[in-house]
Amino acid sequence: MRRIHFLVASIAAAVALPGCAPYVQSGMNTAVTDRVIDEAEIAEGHQPNVWVFLQDNAHQYRFVEDRAGRAIAIRSVRGQSSIALTGSDMPMVIVDGARLIDYDVLQQMPLEAVQRIELMGGGRGTSFEGTNAGSGVIYVHTRFASSGPGDERNNAGPR
Numbered sequence: 001m002r003r004i005h006f007l008v009a010s011i012a013a014a015v016a017l018p019g020c021a022p023y024v025q026s027g028m029n030t031a032v033t034d035r036v037i038d039e040a041e042i043a044e045g046h047q048p049n050v051w052v053f054l055q056d057n058a059h060q061y062r063f064v065e066d067r068a069g070r071a072i073a074i075r076s077v078r079g080q081s082s083i084a085l086t087g088s089d090m091p092m093v094i095v096d097g098a099r100l101i102d103y104d105v106l107q108q109m110p111l112e113a114v115q116r117i118e119l120m121g122g123g124r125g126t127s128f129e130g131t132n133a134g135s136g137v138i139y140v141h142t143r144f145a146s147s148g149p150g151d152e153r154n155n156a157g158p159r
Contacts, residue, residue, distance in 0.1 A: 034124055037117040050114055050140060051106040058119055058138065061091060071103035076122075076135040091136040092129050096145045109142075116141040 037057060047053040051071050055063045064073040076089045093100040100106070118139040125133035 034121055035119040037119070039115055042111060042114055042117070045111055047111055049107050050109045050111060050117075051103070053111050053114075054106065054117070054138070057117075060119070060121075060136070061138075071107050074103060074138070089135055091138050092125065092133040093138045093140070094129075095140040096142055106140075109140075113142050113144065114140060115143045 042053070045053050045056070047056060051063065054061070054074075060077050062075045062077060063071065064075060066072050074091055074093065076091065093103070093106070095105065095109075116139075118137075118141075120128070120133075120137040120139070122134045122136050125135075125137040129137050
């Protein structure tokens with residue numbers, strides 16, 4: 001009986017320990033957490049577009065640009081997950097229910113067009129968007145076409 005308890009405790013420790021602690025760099029906690037940026041906080045931002053606003057407010061991600069300054073990728077600060085999948089270090093970006101493939105759209109979208117931005121960590125992201133959202137999800141809801149979690153027009157986003 002004692003051997004079984006030891007075996008179960010060993011398995012639980014092996015499953016729970018890898019990657020369970022938040023990543024901390026230079027005294028700054030950059031652990032992926034859920035966050036909703038509302039209209040008031042967006043209105044306080046004086047950035048020219050959504051890309052720059054996210055650079056200033058979503059510290060759990062690195063925003064990669066080419067030499068010409070065009071947006072090419074968003075990467076998780078934590079890096080790739082232990083499962084080697086292509087793009088496993090990239091959050092899923094969804095604008096008004098449509099998944100973005102070209103991040104250049106965020107540079108072209110004025111901040112005034114955005115109603116709400118939701119930053120969702122990988123754990124909750126996978127529960128809403130599947131295993132491809134292991135590095136999190138960035139939901140961008142615009143004033144013109146977006147709907148809230150309870151709106152019947154669009155089922156995207158957390159409930």
